[in-house]
Amino acid sequence: MTKQERVAMGHRLRQQRTLLGLTREEFAELADISAGYYGQIEVGTSQMSIDTLIKLSKTSQLSMEYIxxxxxxxxxxxxxxxxxxxxxxxxxxxxxxxxxxxxxxLRGDA
Incomplete structure (x- = not known):
């Protein structure tokens, strides 16, 4: 994943967090991840695991595809x-x- 893609992903999360009226700290707590790590995801300086993506999807009420x-x-x-x-x-x-x-x-699986 490129830096630009990570930044865009973080922007989508930040927009939704703002719509939900949550601070970074509150959102991170709801997602059960550290606020520092979430901040890095939001600004695009850190990648995330599948487990974290699932947590963020549930917390943000956004699909993983959209994130x-x-x-x-x-x-x-x-x-x-x-x-x-x-x-x-x-x-x-x-x-x-x-x-x-x-x-x-079936042909598509070949």
Missing amino acids: LLGEEIQPDADLTAIEALLARCTPREVRLAEKVLRLFL
Whole structure:
């Protein structure tokens, strides 16, 4: 992870902490990490473990994807389009679509 990515990640955490009305110390205490370490994460001078990411995600009420990448992954929106297509299909077409999807996903694992 680059310094720029760490800084952006820390900025997203700082914005959310501010929205929650918490100081760095209060936020760190809620996340069960030291205030000094959290401060380093927030300014982008320190990396974090998966365990810390999980704690920060829960405390900040942000998804891990958003903390790391700055974007939310919204599978429900994509599924809605697929569901709309399938709703127009006959039961036979739905079974065929399921088979095609299974073959596609199995091929993707190769």
